[in-house]
Amino acid sequence: MVTREFNALQLQAYKYIKTRIIDGTFSYNQLYSESQIAREIGISRTPVRDAVHRLCQESLIDIVPNKGFMLHKLNQQDVAETYDIRSAIEGYCARKAALARKTQETEDLLRQLKGSLDIQQQIFEHSQDVASFAEEDQNFHRYLVLYSGNTAFIDLFNQYMYRIKKLACYSLARGNRMLETLKEHRRIYGAITSGDSKEAYEAVLFHMDAPYGVNLEIVYSSEQQKAPSR
Numbered sequence: 714m715v716t717r718e719f720n721a722l723q724l725q726a727y728k729y730i731k732t733r734i735i736d737g738t739f740s741y742n743q744l745y746s747e748s749q750i751a752r753e754i755g756i757s758r759t760p761v762r763d764a765v766h767r768l769c770q771e772s773l774i775d776i777v778p779n780k781g782f783m784l785h786k787l788n789q790q791d792v793a794e795t796y797d798i799r800s801a802i803e804g805y806c807a808r809k810a811a812l813a814r815k816t817q818e819t820e821d822l823l824r825q826l827k828g829s830l831d832i833q834q835q836i837f838e839h840s841q842d843v844a845s846f847a848e849e850d851q852n853f854h855r856y857l858v859l860y861s862g863n864t865a866f867i868d869l870f871n872q873y874m875y876r877i878k879k880l881a882c883y884s885l886a887r888g889n890r891m892l893e894t895l896k897e898h899r900r901i902y903g904a905i906t907s908g909d910s911k912e913a914y915e916a917v918l919f920h921m922d923a924p925y926g927v928n929l930e931i932v933y934s935s936e937q938q939k940a941p942s943r
Contacts, residue, residue: 726764814908884924
């Protein structure tokens with residue numbers, strides 16, 4: 714995890730850059746300089762370079778040798794890897810919660826999930842704002858992963874949070890995907906509530922499969938648009 718492996722200056726640079734990626738301050742197709750960022754933060758270039766390499770490993774940016782870095786545009790492999798990882802982790806977490814239905818920990822999780830579902834319903838009924846719904850969608854899944862208490866799962870999920878939200882925004886803007894997402898979340902919640910571990914696991918896999926094709930199509934179209942003509 715970053716906080717364990719980075720020193721203070723590296724972590725400062727990492728958080729500075731990542732925050733600007735997530736909040737939309739940095740733009741696609743724009744080249745960013747390590748030296749300029751170092752001056753903005755008030756530190757040397759070395760910790761910035763280390764942070765840039767970590768963010769590249771996380772597929773948030775692409776390094777342009779001797780020039781700087783640019784935001785990474787999601788490709789088809791990114792989509793496949795993200796959904797594979799989420800299916801494995803979240804499917805396990807939902808199954809675990811259903812198997813432990815009568816515990817206080819699962820009761821607490823269900824309260825969190827129900828609160829998130831209520832917020833999602835309000836957003837759908839009143840605004841259908843994609844960004845707001847995607848944020849609460851992420852909360853729903855984060856509660857599920859945090860429930861596991863598995864540090865490795867939590868760290869990996871956090872690493873993919875930017876991709877997860879980006880892909881959610883892509884799919885939620887299409888057709889009835891927002892309503893379908895809400896229904897799929899309710900299915901996961903219902904399976905855990907009833908203690909049906911098999912259904913909980915399958916509900917998560919269905920939820921991951923549903924937007925997968927849409928996101929592959931969106932990313933493929935983006936790749937075709939930027940591909941050089943022959």
